[in-house]
Amino acid sequence: MALVNEHFLKLRGNYLFSDIAKKVNAFKITHPEAKLIRLGIGDVTRPLPQACIEAMHKAVDEMADERTFHGYGPEQGYDFLIEAILKNDFAPRGINLSPSEIFISDGAKSDTGNIGELLRWDNSMGITDPVYPVYVDSNIMCGRSGTLGEDGKWSNVTYFPCTEENNFIPSIPNHRVDIIYLCYPNNPTGTTLTHDQLKQWVDYALANSTLIIFDAAYEAYIREPNVPHSIYEIRGAKKVAIEIRSFSKTAGFTGMRCGYTIVPKEVMAYDLNGQRIPLNPLWNRRQCTKFNGTSYVTQRGAEAIYTPEGKKQVKETIDYYMENARIMREGLKDAGFHVYGGINAPYIWLKAPKNLSSWKFFEKLLYEVNIVSTPGVGFGPSGEGYLRLTAFGKKDDCIEAIERIRRWI
Numbered sequence: 077m078a079l080v081n082e083h084f085l086k087l088r089g090n091y092l093f094s095d096i097a098k099k100v101n102a103f104k105i106t107h108p109e110a111k112l113i114r115l116g117i118g119d120v121t122r123p124l125p126q127a128c129i130e131a132m133h134k135a136v137d138e139m140a141d142e143r144t145f146h147g148y149g150p151e152q153g154y155d156f157l158i159e160a161i162l163k164n165d166f167a168p169r170g171i172n173l174s175p176s177e178i179f180i181s182d183g184a185k186s187d188t189g190n191i192g193e194l195l196r197w198d199n200s201m202g203i204t205d206p207v208y209p210v211y212v213d214s215n216i217m218c219g220r221s222g223t224l225g226e227d228g229k230w231s232n233v234t235y236f237p238c239t240e241e242n243n244f245i246p247s248i249p250n251h252r253v254d255i256i257y258l259c260y261p262n263n264p265t266g267t268t269l270t271h272d273q274l275k276q277w278v279d280y281a282l283a284n285s286t287l288i289i290f291d292a293a294y295e296a297y298i299r300e301p302n303v304p305h306s307i308y309e310i311r312g313a314k315k316v317a318i319e320i321r322s323f324s325k326t327a328g329f330t331g332m333r334c335g336y337t338i339v340p341k342e343v344m345a346y347d348l349n350g351q352r353i354p355l356n357p358l359w360n361r362r363q364c365t366k367f368n369g370t371s372y373v374t375q376r377g378a379e380a381i382y383t384p385e386g387k388k389q390v391k392e393t394i395d396y397y398m399e400n401a402r403i404m405r406e407g408l409k410d411a412g413f414h415v416y417g418g419i420n421a422p423y424i425w426l427k428a429p430k431n432l433s434s435w436k437f438f439e440k441l442l443y444e445v446n447i448v449s450t451p452g453v454g455f456g457p458s459g460e461g462y463l464r465l466t467a468f469g470k471k472d473d474c475i476e477a478i479e480r481i482r483r484w485i
C-alpha cells in the first residue's frame with residue numbers, strides 16, 4: 077500500500093490566481109462589453125531581447141549538426157554561462173565567487189522549492205509577510221510548517237510582518253529561527269532593504285547559525301544606490317546565505333526557464349552533534365541526482381544577456397516596465413492613495429482606502445473601474461488590506477487605468 081505524504085493534504089486547496097480567474101470570468105459573463113485592464117499579471121509581456129533570439133537560433137543550428145551537437149550538459153551548467161555570470165553580476169560589485177559555487181537552474185521557483193531538501197524537516201523557519209507563496213508551500217510539503225492556526229498562520233513558521241506601520245522593514249526576531257527566507261526587492265510589496273538593514277539579518281544569521289535563503293529575482297530592477305544587489309555585498313554573508321537568481325524577470329525568460337543558485341563553499345548547516353556540514357557538495361549531489369541541466373540552447377540564450385547588445389536590450393525592457401511603475405505610482409499617489417514599491421521593483425503595493433479588505437477592494441476595482449489586481453492577503457496574513465499591481469503590462473493600459481481610477485474617486 078502506497079502511503080501518501082499527508083503534508084500535501086494540508087496545502088490550502090485554492091490557489092490565489094485561480095480564485096482571481098473565477099471572479100474575473102464571472103464578471104465577464106455579466107459585463108461582456110467591459111474593457112478589462114489586467115494589472116494583476118505576474119508574468120512579463122515584452123518579447124525576448126534580440127541578442128538572446130540570435131544566440132538561440134545559432135545554438136539550434138549547432139544542435140542540427142553532428143559536429144556541434146550537444147547532448148547532456150554538465151548538471152551544474154555550462155562554463156560559458158557561469159563565467160559570464162561571475163564576470164558581470166559579481167566581479168563588478170567586488171564579490172569573488174568560484175565557478176563551482178554557481179549552479180545553473182531551470183528557474184528560481186524550482187530551486188527555492190527544492191533547496192529545503194538539504195535541511196531536516198524539524199528546522200524552524202521564518203518568512204517576511206506578505207511574500208512569494210513558494211517558500212511556505214514548499215515547507216508545508218515536507219512537514220516543516222506545523223499546523224495551520226485560525227489566524228491563517230502556520231505554527232512552526234515565524235512571520236515577520238511588513239506593513240505600512242513598520243515601513244515594510246521586518247524586525248529581527250528575538251528568538252532563534254533556523255532557516256529564513258528573504259526576497260529583495262520584494263514580491264509582492266516592491267520594497268527593498270538598504271545595505272545596513274540587510275546587514276542586520278546577516279549579523280543575526282551569523283550569531284544564531286541561521287541559514288538565509290535570499291531570493292534576488294528582481295535584482296535587475298534596483299535603481300537606488302544604497303540597495304544591495306546581492307546578499308554577498310554584506311560581509312560574512314557567504315557563511316550563512318544561499319542566493320537564488322532568475323533570468324525570468326530580468327530578460328523575459330519566464331517561458332525559457334533559466335536561473336541560477338549560489339551555494340558558497342563556506343555556507344554550512346549542522347548535524348545533530350553540532351558538526352558543521354558544507355552545503356555546496358550536498359546541493360551538487362542533489363542536482364546531479366535529480367536534475368539533468370538546463371538546455372544548451374537556453375543557456376546560450378542566457379549568455380547573450382551579458383553581451384553589450386544584450387545588456388542594452390535588457391535595460392530597454394526594464395526601463396519600459398519601470399516607466400509603467402512610475403506612471404502608476406505617481407498617478408495613484410496624486411489620487412490620494414498610500415502607495416509603496418515601484419521604485420526598485422516592478423510591483424506597486426496599494427493600501428485599500430477606508431479599511432476595505434483586500435478582496436473587497438479587488439472587487440470594487442473590478443466592477444467599478446474594470447481593473448484586475450491581485451489581493452494582498454493572497455501573499456500572507458499581513459497582506460490583508462492591500463493590493464498588488466504589476467508594471468508588466470502595456471504603457472497605454474497603465475495610463476488608462478490611472479485615468480479611470482482618478483475619475484472614479
Ligand SMILES: *Cc1c(COP(=O)(O)O)cnc(C)c1O
Nearest residue numbers: 183184185208263293322324335
Ligand atoms: C517570478 C519569481 C520567481 C520565479 O522565477 P522563475 O525563475 O521563473 O522560476 C522566483 N521568486 C520570485 C520572488 C518571483 O517573483
